[in-house]
Amino acid sequence: MDSFFLLASPQNPRIKSAAALRDAKSRRQQGLFLIDGIGLIERALQGGISLEQLFVRDDADSMAQLRSLLANYPLNDAQSCCFRVAPAAMEKLQYGQRDLELIAVAKVPKTDLDGFSERVQTRWSHSKRPNSEPQREVASRRSHPCYLVLDRIEKPGNLGAALRTADGAGVTGVLLADPICDAWNPNAVRASLGALFTVPIAIATEAAVQAWLAKSNIQIFAARVEGSKCYTAANYQQPHAIVIGNEAEGLQHRWLDPSIKPIAIPMSGVVDSLNASVSTAVVLYESKRQNEMLIATSPR
Known part of the structure; x- marks a missing residue:
């Protein structure tokens, strides 16, 4: 040696x-x-x-x-x-x-959408198998696919933290739409705690990401400051994607399409929004909560 x-x-x-x-x-x-x-x-x-x-x-x-x-x-x-x-x-x-x-x-691994579809299928198949540890069985499975979309994410630390959250929440895959930062930045790698290597990731244009979601029949929920529905009132018990916008500028115009459901995180103070990685955690864990409720009440 x-x-x-x-x-x-x-x-x-x-x-x-x-x-x-x-x-x-x-x-x-x-x-x-x-x-x-x-x-x-x-x-x-x-x-x-x-x-x-x-x-x-x-x-x-x-x-x-x-x-x-x-x-x-x-x-x-x-x-x-x-x-x-x-x-x-x-x-x-x-x-x-x-x-x-x-x-x-x-x-650097491949991050194209075709390869993403294959990696997602593998992860989705595994997530439907009961975990060998009983206390983690519900947490390790999802009743429906859940995707995280990060729109023009700019800060590597936020990207890594969002990926860490996505892994913890059992997200099926993460799509980076027109990212500004590099996913392989050392800050992103460190902040992800390795989730960058285990959660399926695709990097593509905003248009390509939306086309992939539409083709896959995924309901899109976009977190917006002016969203009319509280994020807890949305129904995540279906195949869905949650979109989080750029840290400074929010979502690109394409995510404002009427077919996309706007959701909001209520704010009580003087600021109008949370940090992008914090917003990701808040909404993904509501999705996780609803998923676990559905699994717990479904016939076995």
Whole structure:
């Protein structure tokens, strides 16, 4: 294990190439992104993400973590893709001032709508199977598909938090319509706590997302400041999608179509709306509550 090649200099080409992935342009050009820390790396592997390189801090504790990781998730050619990294070089790789033992370079997965349909079908099939843990059986299943649509989401932290919420609420899939931020931004990856790797995601134009939802016979609910119906009064006991707008500008005009049902989160103070990730949590967990009520009262 200790025979992995040592990268000692911050100027090493492999270090410089990987560190450049903190930048969105480099991620787009290389089709790669970074995963910080063993916890997120394990979740990425569980989600089928392909790792290209693994960088491990050159000390005993970090090497022990790498041994454990490779024991559970063997890589085809660990000798050529795993590298020991000296502290000075690791500082160049790691995010901000965080002290990381492992950093992975991973291949950006496909996020097209065709592949999304396949991934959704797999997740939906699994969600209908009773969970082996009785206390989680209801929470792990949905009576009908539920999608989250994030319209022109701008802040990576909000995106990651929304994905974390989507995973917790048992959402079938997440559609990013004309996103402004990069889904593979390190902030988004960290804030998602790995949900980015396990919840099916599609990235497409607003028009393409709406066309996919229409083709799939999904009722759309759009969260709007001027929505006429409280979000708790909407009926989520049907195949549905919940749309959350841009942090500053709200929803694009296309989401104001009469076929789309507006919903509102009541506000009692001087501000007129919640943070995008908070709004996501509020509405998705109402959908989850209604879903669990329907399952609990349905004949078995």
